[in-house]
Each structure stands twice: as C-alpha cells, then as structure tokens.
Amino acid sequence: MCDETNMTEAGTERDRSKKPSKSVCVYDCRPDSSDALARTLDIANVDYNGFLQALKQLFSLSTNETFVISTTDRREIDEELYKELVDGKTLHLLKSVNQELSVATQERIEYLPHYHTLVQCGMYEYYASEGQKALPYAFAELIDNALSATAKNTGIRRIEIRLLFDESQGGPAVVVMDNGCGMTSKQLNNWAVYRLSKFIRENDMFHSEKPGYERPSPVPRSLNSDISYFGVGGKQAVFYIGQSVRMISKPAGSPDVHEFVMSKEDFERKELNREDIYSGFIRNRKPGDFSHVNVIEEQFLRSIVIEEDGKESFTAVVITGIQPEHVVYLKQYFSLWTRELAHTYHYYIHGIDGNDKRKMRKTDHFSNIDIQISLFERSPRIPALVNLRDVDNDMQTLYVSSSASTFEFKAIGARDSLVEGLIRYHPFLYDRETYPVDPYAASAGPLEDEDEDCVVLNSEGRGKQPIFECFWNGRLIPYTSVSEFEWCKRPKKPGAVPSECYNRISGVLFANDRFQVSTNKLTFMDLELQLRDKETIFTRVHNGQEQRVKIEREFTNWLKDCHERFDKQVMFQGFQGLMTREDV
C-alpha cells in the first residue's frame, strides 16, 4: 500500500505541492502473485516504453509474459492514456484485463467538499414557500453575529446595515458593521471554516492557551446575545445575498486590521488553476490603509476603510456581487423587511419589557443596542434611514401596546431547558376587538404596493391563529409558533369565562439554548414536543414570584379578571324592530 504517495488528482483535491513529481502505485494482481505487493514507480521523466520496461523489471516479468496494466476501473493504460496519468494514481498489474482480483488493493482517495459547500450553502436555506420572506432572515444571521460580538461592550452597541446602491460609487454592496470585539487573524481564519462551531473551536494560535466555550449565565428572557450555534450562519447569509464577501476586522487591543476575501470567482479561479481550493490570504494592515483598493467598482470601500481610524475595534462584512433581484426587493420593500427585523430583535432593541410606550419613564430596562439600516441610491434620491428602535408597527409592538394585562409563566424541563412565557390580554373596547391584526399578512400573495394602508377590521380577535410567537436566545424564530397549551385552551364546555375571551390573548415564548433550532434559524426542532412532555412543569410567575398553584386555575382566574376589568361592551338594549321615520 503506497499511502505515502502525494495524491493530487483523485477527488477534487488538486496539486498541493506543485513539485513536478509524478509517480504511480502499482499492485501486482496477477493470479499467481501470492501477496498484494505494491510498488511505487517514479514516472516523471519516463515515456510509455520506459514505463513498461520499468514495470517488467520491478515485477520480474519475463520477456514473453503477457500482462495488462490498468486503472482500478480496468481501463487499460495504453500510450494515449499513459500521458494523462496523474501523480499518485493507483494501477493494477493483471494477467488479462478481465481477470479477477486475486488480492484486494487499497487506493488512496481525497474527497474535499466541493466549494459549492460554501458558495451555495445559503441558496436553498433561506427560501420561503413563496420566495418572499427569505432575505430579512439572511440579514438576521449577520445581526446575530454582531450581537454576539458586541455583547461585552460597555457603551453603546452599534450595528449598522448599509445598502450601497449608488452605482456611481461602485457596488451594489451590502455592508454590515458593528463596534464589537472584532476578530484576531486566528478568529478570522476560524470564521472561514465551515461548520466550525464555537463549541469545538480553538481561538488562540497556541494550544497551551485554548479557551473552551463558556455557556453564558442565564438572563431574563434568554437575551444573552449568544446567538450562534453551527458555524455556518455568516457564510450562508453572505452567499445568499451576494457572491463575494470581504471581512474586515480589528480586534480590541491590537493596532492591526485583518482583512479576508472569500468569493465565488476566487474559488472558480482556484479550481481552474488546480490550486488549493480552501487556501487564501489574510491581509494584515494598519487602520485606514486603503492602498489595496484599486478597482473603480470598489470606490465605496475607500470610505469604509477611512472610517476605521480611531475605532478601538470593529467588524465590517462587505458583500458584493449582490443578486439583482435582491437589490430590487431591498429597495421596494424597505419598510416591510426592516419591520420584520424590528420584530425579530424586538426584545434586544427595546429591552425585556418590549416597546411599551406607557412605561416610557422607567429607564431600568434601557437597551444600549442600536440597529440602524440605511439605503443609499444614486443622487438626487435621498438616503432612507431607519433605526429599528423607531419601528412601531412590528407585531410585538402592536401586541405590547394593545395589551391590558399580562400573565407570566415558566416551563422547566430536563437538562436545564427553560422557557419563559407570557400571555397578554387584548380587551374588547366599546365596538371592536383590540387584538392587533398584521396589516401585511392580510394581503394574500406578494404585496403589490406597500404604501397602501389597508386597515383590516378585526371582528373575531385572534381567530384560529396560534397564541404564541417563539424566541430563541431572545430572537424570533419566525416559522415556529405554538398554538396553545392544555391549561390556556378554550374549554370544551362553557366555563366561568366567556368563550370569546380566549380569542383575546396573544403570547410569547422565550426559549433558552437548550432547545434546538434548524441551521437557518427559521424553525425550532421540537419546542412544542418538548413542552408537551409530561416532565415539563409550568408555573405561573406573579410579581417575580413563582406560584406553586395549579397554572390552569391561575390562568382562568386571570382571564376572568381581565374580562371583568377591561372588556367594555356597548350594547343596544331594548331594540324594538326597524322603524321608518316618516318625517324625513
């Protein structure tokens, strides 16, 4: 077995060494050969006849002995194919081309994942059945990373998404920036390694200083900013949005900026030239140094590099080669998708109580997270700019501001799994339900014109919608919802509370990291299943205290109380039938 051979062509792995060496590994498979004798033959400067001569000598073939030399796929090596042999190939020496293998042979192969593993990783991940809602969730992956990176900031945590669509400045480009801890060159290298999750990573150059992953300590509603799990999110997001990414990062405490480019074009070039596919260069440089930015299409990069001066640490993710249909979508549905992001990060932006205008003066739940989105188009179009904190029509804001009372609870399961939950009551007032309606969801199919204000009359409250939206480590998992639990379900038989009150509740679940989500963070794996487990215990939390009474009873009492205190019904009493006023 010639396993020390330097393999170069098998699989997609190419010429690593660039040395002009060329050798083959030949197994003697003739029926009478007793052992799987393998020999390496250097054929770098040998022609076909020389090769045959060498073979004869090596395996002591007598001059008149017939033999066949073939690939492991039984392709006979003739003069033509001989020229195409690549370094490291395994060959069989046979008596005849169809002779059975007297001994087994081993053939070394390489099977590097194809670069589509990176370039196409996001493509099929962020789809939605109607192909519409995907893009905001790709951005969410980049916001997730920025939230993690800024978790330990003492001052403001600034996250910026800039859409640079003014083509006179180059681009189009999408830039996601944060003033977080940045990445060392080693960490930037790690960023590029697909599926290298935080749980299995060495962050330091040196083994002696390997820090393990530390699980963050529990915080209310699991707003721990530790929203990474698989080691794929950033790559999936950038290659879903575009075809090239330039990561620029300055780690805290270092004077240097590290820069790394990964692009579809690069991969293609490397494949064509048979270079190492997963090899590249990090550029180490001083902040503000844009001497490497030369092409006119990347004008905008200069200003980004110039901004670096004076920043203690930062990361900028610069995506180019943006899919044209994404550019159209991002412009056209600007308020739609920014609203979706405001919804996704509602509790990070507004603090654990959410966007409650009525509690404005209370500053103890102040959030120092600033997520700003700006859209630059060719002048004279003025830039559009929105701070997610100012969005006030996302569903969570609508729920928070129309709620009259809140019922809090906790579900504790096996292995530290914890869900905090709350149910809100949206009363009936005078002539209508106040349960909020999603103005966007109402229009089935793709939105034609998002400026069109469509006010939907909400006649039956929640209707058949599920009660709970679900958050994981504080951020929304958009495609999972939980309908209800046994204890807050409308009872079959009419009870103490009018049945329509069960249509006046909305809810939120905050799951911690013991629950698993899909790699695209669009769905929980088994949240509902786990919550239905008999081991899972629900308790009401009232004024911060866990109540050891039956939650069903507590809930029903709360609901009854809400109905009595908040529902204001106006009734037409003493209706006498239709009358016609004769006098008009």
Place this chain on the structure above:
Amino acid sequence: MCDETNMTEAGTERDRSKKPSKSVCVYDCRPDSSDALARTLDIANVDYNGFLQALKQLFSLSTNETFVISTTDRREIDEELYKELVDGKTLHLLKSVNQELSVATQERIEYLPHYHTLVQCGMYEYYASEGQKALPYAFAELIDNALSATAKNTGIRRIEIRLLFDESQGGPAVVVMDNGCGMTSKQLNNWAVYRLSKFIRENDMFHSEKPGYERPSPVPRSLNSDISYFGVGGKQAVFYIGQSVRMISKPAGSPDVHEFVMSKEDFERKELNREDIYSGFIRNRKPGDFSHVNVIEEQFLRSIVIEEDGKESFTAVVITGIQPEHVVYLKQYFSLWTRELAHTYHYYIHGIDGNDKRKMRKTDHFSNIDIQISLFERSPRIPALVNLRDVDNDMQTLYVSSSASTFEFKAIGARDSLVEGLIRYHPFLYDRETYPVDPYAASAGPLEDEDEDCVVLNSEGRGKQPIFECFWNGRLIPYTSVSEFEWCKRPKKPGAVPSECYNRISGVLFANDRFQVSTNKLTFMDLELQLRDKETIFTRVHNGQEQRVKIEREFTNWLKDCHERFDKQVMFQGFQGLMTREDV
C-alpha cells in the same frame, strides 16, 4: 510573500506531508523598513536563541537594536511560545509590540470545511416540526439514488431496504441495495465529495473522456428516475440515520467490487492524529471476498458480501451506528413509514396511472420497479416484509381508487418548465362523501398505537385541505401542497355547479426538473409562485389531446358532468315533522 510554504496548522488543515520540516515566514514591519520584505526561515532544528540570531542576521539588525518578533495577532514570541510555533506560521518583526504596521502583510491561511459538514449535514435537514416524519425522507434519498442507478436496467429494477436489527448478528444496521449500474472507483470517489453534483462532475479518470451531464428526455409525468440534484442527499441521509457508512459497489462491465467507508469515528481519529481529514481508501477486491470483515459486530456483513457472487452490478449502502431512537421508531411505526414511502414513490411503483385496481388488465403501464423493505429482529421474532407495491392504504392509492373521473391538464412556463396535473372527482354516494380521509393524519400528535383502526367519518369532503399533492421528477415533495388555481376555485357567487362539488376533488401536480426543490427535497422553492405567473399557460388535456379552449370553462363543465353522473344522493322527501309513536 511566502506562499510556497507548506501550511499545516492554520484552520483545521493538519500536517499533510509528515515531513519534519518547520519554517516560518517573517515580515519586516519596522517603521523604517521601506518594503514588505518577507523571508522564510527554516527553524526545524533551531532553538530560541538560534532563531533570534538567524533573525538578526537575515534582517541585518544591529546588536543593540531593540525589536520584537510576534504573531500576526501581536503575541510576542518568547521562549515558551517559540516551542509551539508550527510550520508555515507568519510572523511580524516589529520595533515595539504596539507599533503600527508600516506595510501590509499577507498571511496564508487554510479553511477546510470542518468534518461536521459531512457528519452533521443531515441532522438539521430532516427534522419536522414534531420530530416525527423525518426518517422516511432520509430513506427516500437512498431510494432516489437507487432509482437513478437502475434507470437503464433492462429487467427488473430491484431496490431493497433491510433493517438488520437482530443484534446476535452484529449491528443494528440498515442496508439499502440496488441492482443498478454501480459505481466505478472514480464514481465512488465522487460520491464522497460533498456538493459535487452531477452537473459539475467528471466521471472518468481521464479528462479526455469527460462526459457532461445529459438531461433525460421528457417522459410522461416526469417519471425520469433522475432524482438527484445537489450532491448531498446520500451523505445527509446516511449521517442522519447513523454514524458510519460502508459503500459497496460493483460497476457493470468490471469484475471488481469497490468499497469505501466513511464514519464519524474515522474523522475523529484523523483530527486527533492531525491526519488529512478528507483522505481515505477505496478497497478494490473480487466479489464475495470478505477477508476484511473481522469484527464480530459486523457478522451481517459477511452474508452481504457472499451475496455479491454472480451479480453483474450492484450498490449496497451499509449504515451502522444507527441512532437508537431511530431503531425504536423503525420497528414501532413500520407500517406507517413504509406507507409513507409507498406514497412518495406511488407512480414509480405503479406506473403513470397509479394503483388503479380497476385497470388491472391493462399492462401497458407496467412498472418494473420493485422496492422491498424487510425488518429482521432477534429470533423467534419473524421478519416483517413489505413490497411497496402491495401497500394499498397510501393516500394516492386511496385517491385513485375512489375517483370516478379525472380531469387532466398541463401548465407550461418559461424555460421548459412543465407541470402535468390532474384532478379527480370523488362523488357523494348515497349517504356519505367518498373523498378519502388520511386515517393517520386524523390523530393529532404522535400515534400511540398504529394497529388501532380509526375510521373517521368524512362529512365535508376535502374541507379546507389544499387540492394538490406535488411531485418532482415523479416523486412526492411532501411538505409542499398547492391549494387551488383560479380556474378550479369555488366561485364566490353560486354557479352552475353546487358548491359542495368543489369539496369532492383531489389533485396531483407533476413538476419537471425545471422547478427547484430544497436540498432535503421536502419543499419546492417556488412552485406555486411560478404557476401563478401570468406567463404560465394552463391547457386541458383530453384523451391525450391539448384543448385550446378556456380551461376554466372546461373544468366547470367537467365538474358539472361529474356531479350529474356520479353523485348519488338519497333524500328524505316529504318530511312532516317529528312524530311520536304512541304504540311503543
């Protein structure tokens, strides 16, 4: 720039060459150095002091000049860290540790995808919200591959799934076998390359004979057996089911069997030993040679190898390290998941008209595909065995056999996209709707006991269910359904056909490969969106002829006709009110 250095530690890439060479690449970054001078230093047999001396000499440092030698992350290389330096490391020569970089430097990194790319690829792909239905679709990926492989068989196409759960024979193991074309060693190598799809593959050893991908010519209902797309299915499936796979294959026309093992354990070992992660061995041997099967846990392998004798070509996928919960599921829900597979491949198994018992004598749509599933447990338990063709309670069978008439149509869109479709009429007979009800779907939540026959009374036909199940290249895409089209929708105003007739239709769509599916083949990307496109033209197909009349009109007439011909209503006429019989 020292890019010819042999990198070994950056990223997850390890020691490729095993030569004990060790060199570092040092950039002169002192403020007064004019150029980014990089020099390679061989430090294999040099101690720390020797290293400093060499540095001084190389960069002509004067004896009293102060300098710092550091990593690109500004870690100063002292005597301790020097020992940990790995081959290929890039270092900076600085005046002081915090000095800014006068020139930019380049650092070669490697970023091989982590092996979790393979080992965990299926884990989050085949989930379902309730964690239940995933497994059949992992098997489906292996059946897809077997269908492709047997597409050109002239005789019977035999696909077998064996669950070897008799632990006295080793295992548990899952074996998927087919009598298809098999794989050459090169193709087996390609199999292992993640994301290497058929579209970008070289199948031959030699570039001169590279065959491109040939799109199969259109066949009715797109039953073309070409059900592969991404180059991930097999890997995702085996690592979702278990932790190790042995691929055994004999290509047609070759006397040799090729064998390749990929396993989590193997990857872990290679990482630990810093060996090449994506490197392995194919074993070439004669059929029936089990000399390499030694461990007692793999007893069952012997019989599989012995079976090889006399087979012209085949592929066997042998999965071990089966997740225990899968073993439980596969035993417990045997009839549930085999039924799901029968549903998925309904038209492959039964031919283009489906499982129509009433057309039994018509042999022109005969299918030569045999998919057999067997479950072996420890004796005295007798093996369970089912041929998918014999399953007669899958939904498509229920639809086919309760249908009274069929309306066929075609939708043609841009770029060769084609959907063939049909709608079936399930009449009202005497006292009940005949629209079939899924007995399994009826029980919400996980099935407690699958033997319990629950007959559900179907009072309103289809109800709110979508009309169409959707197939892609002839196989079911289970999580996508299409509710209706404009032309077969129940009209707002009562029309010529009673409204309840619209509840008596079921439908099937057969999409061709121009439509995209998600990588797990559980969802279409944008089938409905594309079908709603105004460019898409629907035409009725009647007796094999396309009708150039408005499809809406055709459909309404058909439905009216169905109602008049097939619905048999029994009415109680002359109801006079409740009477009480005094005589009893």
